[in-house]
Amino acid sequence: ARDLALAYFMGPTHPMNKAVFTPFAEKLAEVSGGELTVSMFPGGALNSSPPKQYSILLDGVADIAFHLPGYTAQLFPITTSVTTPGMCADAVECTEAMWRAIEPIEKEFDAKILALWANEPQVLFTKDKPIRTLEDIKGLVVRVTSAQDIPFTEALGASAVSQPVSVINQNLSNGVVDVVSIDPSAALSFKLSEPANYITTNVPGAGSAFVLLMNRALYDGMSDQEKAWVDEASGKWLSMEGAKMYRAIGQKGIDVSAAAGVEIIELDAEERARWDAAIQPAMDEWLASEVGQGLTGAQVMSLMQGTDG
Amino acid sequence: MIETPLLLRRLERILDALAVASAVAGSLALAVLAAVTVIGVFWRYVLRDPIFGIEDVATMALTVTVAGAIAWGSRRGAHVSVNVIGWAGGRGLTRITDIAARLVSFVILALATYALFQKGACGIACGAMTSNLGILHKPFFYALGVGLGIYAAVTLMHLMIGLAHWAGEDPNEVAE
Amino acid sequence: MAGSTLALVGFGALFFLLFIRVPVGLAMMAVGAGGIWMIRPPAALPVIATEIFGEAANYSLTILPLFILMGNLAGVSGMSRDLYSAAHAWFGHLKGGLASATIVGCAGFSALSGSSLAAALTMGRVSLPEMQRYRYDNGLATGAIAAGGTLGILIPPSAGFVVYAILTEESIGRLFMAGVLPGLLLTFLFIVAIWLTVLRNPEKAPQGADKVALAARWRALARAGWIIGIIVLTIGGIYAGVFSAIEAAGIGALLALLVTILRRALTWPNVKEVAASTLSSTGTVFLILFGAFVFKTFIGFTGVTTALTGWVADLGLTGTQVVIAILLLFIVLGMFLDGFAILVLTVPLVQPILQATGVDLIWFGVLMVIALEMGLISPPVGINVFVVKGIADGVPLNTIFRGIWPFWFAMLLAVILVLMVPDIALLLPDTMFG
Ligand code: NA
Ligand code: NA
Numbered sequence: 001a002r003d004l005a006l007a008y009f010m011g012p013t014h015p016m017n018k019a020v021f022t023p024f025a026e027k028l029a030e031v032s033g034g035e036l037t038v039s040m041f042p043g044g045a046l047n048s049s050p051p052k053q054y055s056i057l058l059d060g061v062a063d064i065a066f067h068l069p070g071y072t073a074q075l076f077p078i079t080t081s082v083t084t085p086g087m088c089a090d091a092v093e094c095t096e097a098m099w100r101a102i103e104p105i106e107k108e109f110d111a112k113i114l115a116l117w118a119n120e121p122q123v124l125f126t127k128d129k130p131i132r133t134l135e136d137i138k139g140l141v142v143r144v145t146s147a148q149d150i151p152f153t154e155a156l157g158a159s160a161v162s163q164p165v166s167v168i169n170q171n172l173s174n175g176v177v178d179v180v181s182i183d184p185s186a187a188l189s190f191k192l193s194e195p196a197n198y199i200t201t202n203v204p205g206a207g208s209a210f211v212l213l214m215n216r217a218l219y220d221g222m223s224d225q226e227k228a229w230v231d232e233a234s235g236k237w238l239s240m241e242g243a244k245m246y247r248a249i250g251q252k253g254i255d256v257s258a259a260a261g262v263e264i265i266e267l268d269a270e271e272r273a274r275w276d277a278a279i280q281p282a283m284d285e286w287l288a289s290e291v292g293q294g295l296t297g298a299q300v301m302s303l304m305q306g307t308d309g
Numbered sequence: 310m311i312e313t314p315l316l317l318r319r320l321e322r323i324l325d326a327l328a329v330a331s332a333v334a335g336s337l338a339l340a341v342l343a344a345v346t347v348i349g350v351f352w353r354y355v356l357r358d359p360i361f362g363i364e365d366v367a368t369m370a371l372t373v374t375v376a377g378a379i380a381w382g383s384r385r386g387a388h389v390s391v392n393v394i395g396w397a398g399g400r401g402l403t404r405i406t407d408i409a410a411r412l413v414s415f416v417i418l419a420l421a422t423y424a425l426f427q428k429g430a431c432g433i434a435c436g437a438m439t440s441n442l443g444i445l446h447k448p449f450f451y452a453l454g455v456g457l458g459i460y461a462a463v464t465l466m467h468l469m470i471g472l473a474h475w476a477g478e479d480p481n482e483v484a485e
Numbered sequence: 486m487a488g489s490t491l492a493l494v495g496f497g498a499l500f501f502l503l504f505i506r507v508p509v510g511l512a513m514m515a516v517g518a519g520g521i522w523m524i525r526p527p528a529a530l531p532v533i534a535t536e537i538f539g540e541a542a543n544y545s546l547t548i549l550p551l552f553i554l555m556g557n558l559a560g561v562s563g564m565s566r567d568l569y570s571a572a573h574a575w576f577g578h579l580k581g582g583l584a585s586a587t588i589v590g591c592a593g594f595s596a597l598s599g600s601s602l603a604a605a606l607t608m609g610r611v612s613l614p615e616m617q618r619y620r621y622d623n624g625l626a627t628g629a630i631a632a633g634g635t636l637g638i639l640i641p642p643s644a645g646f647v648v649y650a651i652l653t654e655e656s657i658g659r660l661f662m663a664g665v666l667p668g669l670l671l672t673f674l675f676i677v678a679i680w681l682t683v684l685r686n687p688e689k690a691p692q693g694a695d696k697v698a699l700a701a702r703w704r705a706l707a708r709a710g711w712i713i714g715i716i717v718l719t720i721g722g723i724y725a726g727v728f729s730a731i732e733a734a735g736i737g738a739l740l741a742l743l744v745t746i747l748r749r750a751l752t753w754p755n756v757k758e759v760a761a762s763t764l765s766s767t768g769t770v771f772l773i774l775f776g777a778f779v780f781k782t783f784i785g786f787t788g789v790t791t792a793l794t795g796w797v798a799d800l801g802l803t804g805t806q807v808v809i810a811i812l813l814l815f816i817v818l819g820m821f822l823d824g825f826a827i828l829v830l831t832v833p834l835v836q837p838i839l840q841a842t843g844v845d846l847i848w849f850g851v852l853m854v855i856a857l858e859m860g861l862i863s864p865p866v867g868i869n870v871f872v873v874k875g876i877a878d879g880v881p882l883n884t885i886f887r888g889i890w891p892f893w894f895a896m897l898l899a900v901i902l903v904l905m906v907p908d909i910a911l912l913l914p915d916t917m918f919g
Binding site for chain 3: 005043044045046049052055056061164166167170173
């Protein structure tokens with residue numbers, strides 16, 4: 001019997017434990033008849049810094065680690081392309097999109113991918129300034145989720161800042177930033193529904209990537225039987241569990257906020273078209289750029305959207 | 310009064326020079342850190358035009374400040390220890406325990422130095438870059454490696470000076 | 486070896502290394518790395534490198550060198566002396582007034598400095614000669630300095646709160662705000678302690694300074710305007726949410742630098758002194774943090790916190806009972822160990838227990854810092870007492886330790902009050918960002 005150490009930096013009550021980590025552990029123990037088991041190290045017990053999770057996996061500090069590729073987007077340019085505006089419409093669709101591109105994505109990770117999923121496209125949380133039209137966001141300071149969002153945010157006429165998620169609640173509350181652009185589940189996980197008075201949805205954006213990885217040397221050193229067990233307990237089905245959970249908590253975030261008196265502003269199709277037009281120059285630039293492995297943005301997009309024939 | 314052997318005195322001078330160099334590097338990095346923090350506030354509040362990723366510059370400046378501080382602190386006796394034994398036993402006991410303590414300190418510092426250089430060398434493949442501006446961590450890992458390496462050398466020197474002063478007072482003994 | 490057993494052995498090894506005077510940070514790093522090596526050999530070295538780099542590049546920790554710098558600039562620019570002079574002018578003529586002025590001066594300086602040692606040293610240098618001139622009892626004089634200095638880690642900014650915030654992932658800004666009212670309360674209790682001491686033994690403060698005319702008092706206060714202005718701007722700025730704690734430290738350092746320049750105190754020797762001592766203090770804290778995080782990772786591997794949390798749950802203790810038990814442990818440990826060492830050793834262990842019993846970690850942080858302050862002045866190992874000994878030539882250590890008891894009991898009373906009325910700590914952070 002072999003016990004594997006699974007590290008994640010959130011607390012054990014985080015929905016991803018219920019949706020992904022525990023189902024993986026249970027399934028692995030089940031299919032292997034207890035030959036392979038998983039010990040959980042939640043709360044960053046093995047390392048509490050979110051950007052460092054990939055690194056501790058490579059070092060063998062953890063056997064399995066949960067990571068956000070967006071923290072080191074330069075290393076995972078194709079994976080993180082999923083967050084490009086218009087790439088996909090919700091967590092489940094964005095997860096499907098990444099699995100269509102699984103071949104180049106696997107090459108980006110020096111590890112075995114156990115699960116790869118996305119959350120909901122970002123929405124805009126504001127305190128004093130309701131954002132109903134393109135003009136409303138001009139000149140505002142926006143906390144963005146990843147560096148890839150910058151050109152699109154600036155194309156809208158806003159200024160982008162980066163800030164650790166731990167301080168966004170406080171910073172929205174005291175006006176350090178005007179807007180927090182993040183997936184709607186943050187209304188719950190970071191209590192953004194408290195400082196925010198408005199949430200604008202249907203803005204250009206797409207989900208962010210999440211990944212559960214196994215140390216490559218460990219996987220390669222396993223017997224064929226053990227590899228088969230790991231493969232059976234992981235993969236696309238597990239990823240979809242994560243995606244469905246993110247879609248559910250994203251919706252819950254909106255519902256809870258609305259119930260707490262936050263005004264939900266959904267851009268209508270006409271207004272959304274104006275936003276899309278505003279970001280088109282930035283979009284054209286991205287589509288023409290080389291993203292990675294010789295693929296242009298346009299090629300990655302058609303691969304992820306399944307339009308490459 | 311026992312004389313410290315010439316070779317050790319020379320070593321002491323070299324390490325003193327390295328510690329001062331570390332302090333200069335650390336001070337300059339601290340100046341950068343302070344400037345970056347103030348500039349960041351100014352641009353965001355006064356000009357309403359925040360500088361994206363300025364925290365990345367601040368954190369990398371912090372690594373150099375800390376590297377310099379650790380090395381400089383090792384010569385200033387800044388790295389605190391708990392001196393209960395100084396009350397419990399006399400020099401007869403502490404000259405033995407100090408050898409053990411310095412040996413432990415040297416080994417862990419040498420390992421840490423090695424680990425920092427090894428890990429730093431991995432570079433971009435390990436995702437070792439800042440999240441916003443993509444500044445490579447490598448040189449900053451090395452800076453910390455140098456800082457802890459100087460501390461390791463200082464500890465080793467204190468170990469040897471302690472042995473040379475076995476029969477008398479140790480000039481580097483923890484003071485209160 | 487089972488995880489919990491290994492953790493126990495680890496603590497044993499740690500106390501042994503501390504006993505033979507291995508620097509606190511290195512002792513934790515050595516035991517942590519050794520323990521990890523026993524559980525997962527390939528992880529040991531990478532953990533050391535990752536944790537060292539992780540803390541040295543931790544954005545929240547940029548606050549430490551910045552406010553250490555601010556405190557040191559306040560010293561060389563003469564702003565700390567102004568503060569004492571103002572307190573002297575207002576309180577010097579009262580019963581035990583010079584000792585009270587020392588406490589007020591320490592409290593004011595604490596609002597610029599995050600370190601208890603710096604507060605005791607800086608204020609001690611100005612106030613001790615005054616108290617000796619008026620033939621104050623040595624025990625009372627040095628006790629007031631040692632105790633007043635401990636306010637440095639309770640009144641924001643505070644290195645203690647920063648390290649606690651980093652370990653528990655609580656907000657530095659909220660912790661700072663939580664320290665304000667308890668800091669003022671403790672300042673007041675210290676003054677009451679002095680007053681009671683002098684009431685019982687009038688010969689301890691045989692004469693007061695001459696009463697200063699009201700106009701002169703205001704002038705003294707005006708001279709302290711710079712330092713008071715910086716304090717109001719930085720602490721007020723955090724409270725009002727105008728800027729984050731880190732930005733406040735940056736702005737505070739800049740303002741202190743400007744005052745230093747204006748007063749023509751930015752001489753080359755002063756620059757060197759400020760740089761040398763800022764780096765020295767920074768090195769002290771970071772080495773301990775490096776060790777603490779390697780050790781914390783080892784504790785994480787052993788799973789002992791889960792076992793402990795389960796054990797406390799089985800005992801059926803309430804949150805308050807757990808807090809009282811932990812505080813008693815801190816007060817005892819504080820007799821022998823450095824405050825930071827206690828903080829970094831115990832917080833990773835007790836945090837899960839506190840969370841499981843629903844204890845507010847901001848409130849606990851304030852209680853813990855006051856308990857650590859008690860350790861700073863209690864025998865046999867009281868770091869602040871040793872610092873005061875360094876500037877009080879000819880005063881025996883025993884005299885200083887005898888002088889601290891009124892203040893030690895004042896701290897105990899402060900702990901009890903904050904325990905009974907959590908709002909003393911929580912009112913400001915809870916109303917912050919209204
Ligand atoms: Na303070
Ligand atoms: Na003590």
